[in-house]
Amino acid sequence: MAEVVSPAGTLPHIPDDLTLAQFVLDAEHVRKPVRKSGAWIVDDQSGRNIELEELRVRTYGLANALSIRYNIQENDVVLIYSPNHVDYLVAIWAAHRLGAAMSGANPLFTVDELVYQINTVKAAVIITHPDSLKVALLSAHAAGVSADRVILFDVEGADAAQRVTVQGMVSQGLASAPHFTERRLAPGEGRTKVAFLNFSSGTTGHPKAVAIPHFAPIANIIQVATHHKVGEDYAAQRFKPGDVCCAVLPLYHIYGLVFNTHYAFFCGMTVVLTAKFNFLEFLKSIIRHRITHLMLVPPQIVLLCKHPAVKDYNFSHVRYVTSGAAPLSREVMEQLVQIFPNADIGQSYGTTESSTVITTCALDKKCDLSGGAGQLLPGIIGRVEKPDGTLADFDEPGELVVKTQSLALGYANNPEATKETFVNGWLRTGDEVKMNRKGEIVVLDRLKEMLKVRGFQVAPAELEGCILNHPDVTDTCVVGIPDDYSGELPLAFVVLRPQAAKRIGEDPSASDEIKASIIKHVADNKVAYKKLAGGVEFIDVIPKNPSGKLLRRVLRAEAREMRTKPKAKL
CATH class of the missing domain: 3.40.50.12780 (ANL, N-terminal domain)
Incomplete structure (x- = not known):
């Protein structure tokens, strides 16, 4: 072929000389149809309509305030740790107006997961949702980001007392003299200028x-x-x-x-x-x-x-x-x-x-x-x-x-x-x-080892590292099993420590208790879609090649065979 x-x-x-914000909000293109007047964004819950001019104004106001208050500028990273919000895109475009990049984080991340992303991208500020504020603050502290650099999206009914909010920033930016000059890219620079750090x-x-x-x-x-x-x-x-x-x-x-x-x-x-x-x-x-x-x-x-x-x-x-x-x-x-x-x-x-x-x-x-x-x-x-x-x-x-x-x-x-x-x-x-x-x-x-769970990529090695921290586990291998709803579900093959295996030998009911404990250990330390929804299976030894690499295909085939075998009648 x-x-x-x-x-x-x-x-x-x-x-190749435009930022994404400029391309979507400002530019014309031969493929771009003439838009009818009306809303660009509708807030599903409130029904609020937001048109282009309001989006442009809010983007400018937030960009100006980010420049004034935090000196966000070229190559900084604005991290957004939040579910969808009507100002989520405004925050992205504000970062782009300043020459900064955006990195979006799953709002269900645990502290350890969020700290890893904050440190990896070297986030200058964190914009979050009131529901995610506690984890955001703990993560910011652990990563050495000042608490006053954690900004809240505005949510009706949420207590935002003494917190910097996006609406407050927009208002500040619109009430202040211009503090930044919008980033203009040189021809060809759009091919190398980073807009997003997606994980x-x-x-x-x-x-x-x-x-x-x-x-x-x-x-x-x-x-x-x-x-x-x-x-x-x-x-x-x-x-x-x-x-x-x-x-x-x-x-x-x-x-x-x-x-x-x-x-x-x-x-x-x-x-x-x-x-x-x-x-x-x-x-x-x-x-x-x-x-x-x-x-x-x-x-x-x-x-x-x-x-x-x-x-x-x-x-x-x-x-x-x-x-x-x-x-x-x-x-x-x-x-x-x-x-x-x-x-x-x-x-x-x-x-x-x-x-x-x-x-x-x-x-x-x-x-x-x-x-x-x-x-x-x-x-x-x-x-x-x-x-x-x-x-x-x-x-x-x-x-x-x-x-x-x-x-x-x-x-x-x-x-x-x-x-x-x-x-x-x-x-x-x-x-x-x-x-x-x-x-x-x-x-x-x-062909790659990562799983696709509800559309999200899950690294087996990440789960294996977590499972190996369980006191009853000596070795493990995680594979995906097919599922109509989620696409795949993580299943862990586990080699037990001798003491745990001995407990099961003395009391078979301990098997279910240990499996439940391992599943809970992962659930307590990882975001929900990474949980061991495919279960835990005990095995005597994890198959590996001569260089020590896990033979996942062998266990994946075994897992599928286990799922297709009829259960014995009692």
């Missing part, structure tokens, strides 16, 4: 900071817009001004950050921003706001297919549904058609390292029910490599390797990991796929 160049269109000019789990036990330049998300927005012929006059346009999309995906995740918001703004759409996902409330929101576009992940799709409440709603106004972050089966996709009879339906595929979308549903397919992840976007070249490095044939499995304009710079301060993943301008995705002559792919499995 030769390298496949996407047949989905030719890319227009991609500006992607590796296999070494700790997530890695993906350094994403401004050019990358701008390129991806234009790639997706070109694929869908945004701005052209044709029947049944997929994305156009006046459309309304949900934004229930977290903005600290690359999917929510680029495709679900910045791309939607570029298309002239209104984004209904939801702070925290609640399925029953989400169903009401689709009706209340007449949402036409749903960008979702597999757990949400599975709920739509299985929850009994769905039958009480008429979703005939929904025109587009896509799922990303993990594969969905053909059977699930067929169920979606029954729920959304008038929608274009398909799957998308992307990575943090590619600043989001690599493939999405082809424009000539109203509903792609194949279980595939769509077609390579315009400007992307793809190939499939077999384990020996040779090219796979069409429809033959192997690792997907791509070249794209939206490529990240690499992993910040991690040259070894960068060399493994970013090779001569190509991205090694670590995903096993099959690809046809049209550049359409089907994702088969993960």
Whole structure:
């Protein structure tokens, strides 16, 4: 098989002298349609509408105050530790106006997890939500960040006494003389100027900071817009001004950050921003706001297919549904058609390292029910490599390797990991796929060791390090087992210390107690999606190769076999 160049269109000019904030808020582009007047963002809970001019004003006010109060400037990092909030994007754009970068953190992180991210990116300030304030303050203290550099998003009813708030900062910035000059990039500088430090789990036990330049998300927005012929006059346009999309995906995740918001703004759409996902409330929101576009992940799709409440709603106004972050089966996709009879339906595929979308549903397919992840976007070249490095044939499995304009710079301060993943301008995705002559792919499995749990990457080595701290454990290996809802669930194979094994020999009921203790130990130290929801299995020895590397594939196969064996009747 030769390298496949996407047949989905030719890319227009991609500006390399703009920040993402300038591209979305200020600039025109040949692909950018004329937006109808109205809201850019709707707060799902309150119904508050925010239009472009208010977003620009609030962005300027916050940027000015960040410069005045904290001297935020070139190459500083603003860390946001919060669920979605109407000012989340304003905070990002304010950082960009100042020449700073943004790093988003999962609001459910524990202190240890957040301290690691603060230290890794060297955060200058932390913007958080009242619900996350306690952990934010403890983490800031542990990382040596002053408590007065922890800023609160404004939430109605929350006690923000004696705390610096975003609204207070905006007011200060607007009431003060200009204290900064907006960053203007030189031609080509957008390709190297870092906009985001998004985290992607590796296999070494700790997530890695993906350094994403401004050019990358701008390129991806234009790639997706070109694929869908945004701005052209044709029947049944997929994305156009006046459309309304949900934004229930977290903005600290690359999917929510680029495709679900910045791309939607570029298309002239209104984004209904939801702070925290609640399925029953989400169903009401689709009706209340007449949402036409749903960008979702597999757990949400599975709920739509299985929850009994769905039958009480008429979703005939929904025109587009896509799922990303993990594969969905053909059977699930067929169920979606029954729920959304008038929608274009398909799957998308992307990575943090590619600043989001690599493939999405082809424009000539109203509903792609194949279980595939769509077609390579315009400007992307793809190939499939077999384990020996040779090219796979069409429809033959192997690792997907791509070249794209939206490529990240690499992993910040991690040259070894960068060399493994970013090779001569190509991205090694670590995903096993099959690809046809049209550049359409089907994702088969993960070749990299990390798991995909509810769309989030989970490093087995990180969980293994935590499990090894349990007093009853002498060795362990974590693998993923398939799950319809979460995609994968972490399962730990554990070798017990002799004393623990002896306790079980004397009292078999101790087995369940030790397993429960190990599961609780991980739950107490890791964010919820990293818990051992697949369970714990005891094993005599962890299989390893001669160099000591864990043979995960052996245990993954064993785990799947265990799950398919019928249980013995008592």
